[in-house]
Amino acid sequence: MRRTASPLSLILLGLGTFLLVLAPMLVWYVEPRAAVNPIDIDTTAVYRGTGSYFDTDQIETVHDKRITVTQQVRGNVADSEKSGRAVWDVTTTVDTDKSLPAADPHDALEFFLNRWVTDRHTNQPVHCCKENPYFEGDAYLKFPFDVARKSYQWWDNSLGSTVTLHYSGTKKIQGYQGYRFTGTVSPTKIGTRLVPGTIVDQKNKPQVLAEEWYSNHGIELVVDQRTGRVLYAQVGPRRTLRAPGAKKDAVVLLDSQKLSFTTATQRDQVKLAKKESGQLRMVGQTLPITAAVAGFLLAMVGGALVARGRKRPDLPETSQTSQA
Numbered sequence: 001m002r003r004t005a006s007p008l009s010l011i012l013l014g015l016g017t018f019l020l021v022l023a024p025m026l027v028w029y030v031e032p033r034a035a036v037n038p039i040d041i042d043t044t045a046v047y048r049g050t051g052s053y054f055d056t057d058q059i060e061t062v063h064d065k066r067i068t069v070t071q072q073v074r075g076n077v078a079d080s081e082k083s084g085r086a087v088w089d090v091t092t093t094v095d096t097d098k099s100l101p102a103a104d105p106h107d108a109l110e111f112f113l114n115r116w117v118t119d120r121h122t123n124q125p126v127h128c129c130k131e132n133p134y135f136e137g138d139a140y141l142k143f144p145f146d147v148a149r150k151s152y153q154w155w156d157n158s159l160g161s162t163v164t165l166h167y168s169g170t171k172k173i174q175g176y177q178g179y180r181f182t183g184t185v186s187p188t189k190i191g192t193r194l195v196p197g198t199i200v201d202q203k204n205k206p207q208v209l210a211e212e213w214y215s216n217h218g219i220e221l222v223v224d225q226r227t228g229r230v231l232y233a234q235v236g237p238r239r240t241l242r243a244p245g246a247k248k249d250a251v252v253l254l255d256s257q258k259l260s261f262t263t264a265t266q267r268d269q270v271k272l273a274k275k276e277s278g279q280l281r282m283v284g285q286t287l288p289i290t291a292a293v294a295g296f297l298l299a300m301v302g303g304a305l306v307a308r309g310r311k312r313p314d315l316p317e318t319s320q321t322s323q324a
Contacts, residue, residue, distance in 0.1 A: 039076075047261060048259065051255050073089075092112040137162040139152050179223050184216055234259065236258055
């Protein structure tokens with residue numbers, strides 16, 4: 001008797017081996033290439049709250065007014081493909097009820113146009129492609145992938161520097177759990193501004209190069225652990241003017257204890273986080289585990305069939321006789 005492997009056993013063994021090789025490839029090769037900052041992003045986040053601001057019509061600070069911050073992020077696909085980086089153009093407007101809806105963002109209380117450039121894999125700032133301003137830190141519009149329970153350096157655009165945000169546990173946003181990070185900013189001089197002397201209590205001077213100061217009552221960000229997407233954001237900005245060398249604020253330009261994502265923005269961010277996190281989980285966890293288990297079982301069955309083989313009777317040898 002002799003043994004031969006059946007086609008089915010070879011197919012099962014080969015398929016099992018393929019799946020066993022595929023499993024680690026999905027984890028070590030495919031997932032890292034799937035976890036990248038997009039270049040075709042187009043999202044809008046809206047913060048809303050109440051506070052004080054300097055009304056240029058009344059030439060004084062008004063209080064208990066609604067303030068809306070709108071941040072629109074659009075990826076510049078052409079520059080991103082050319083540079084191999086994620087190039088995002090960011091428009092931020094700070095509006096009062098008088099400037100909403102605004103036909104021109106320049107009519108807003110404050111208007112900022114920035115460009116954020118990052119390494120698509122690490123989320124680290126890359127200083128190229130007309131970046132504006134010069135960013136630093138670990139996070140700004142989003143956190144790195146696979147967020148850890150540690151402190152991160154978050155870029156504060158108003159401060160023009162980074163702020164240490166500390167891990168503060170978990171928090172659910174619209175029923176979806178994320179990592180919570182918090183921090184504050186002490187009063188810091190951020191620049192100067194030429195203003196009439198009367199605004200900073202120097203009536204004898206027609207114009208004064210006043211000091212501009214910034215602080216933040218409290219920063220709270222809730223972040224999706226897998227993708228680094230910000231699910232919820234709350235800030236408490238305060239901007240003031242002081243006379244040169246003064247120790248106290250002379251006028252409040254903007255002050256709010258709490259500006260936070262609207263409910264609609266929270267829902268949009270959670271929806272995107274669920275989708276993106278699910279895709280990464282599929283590639284980096286679900287498929288590899290399934291492939292490894294299925295590959296092991298198929299390889300075991302196929303190997304057993306090959307080892308056992310298929311019994312066939314030996315054919316008798318035929319003898320040839322010559323005929324005279």
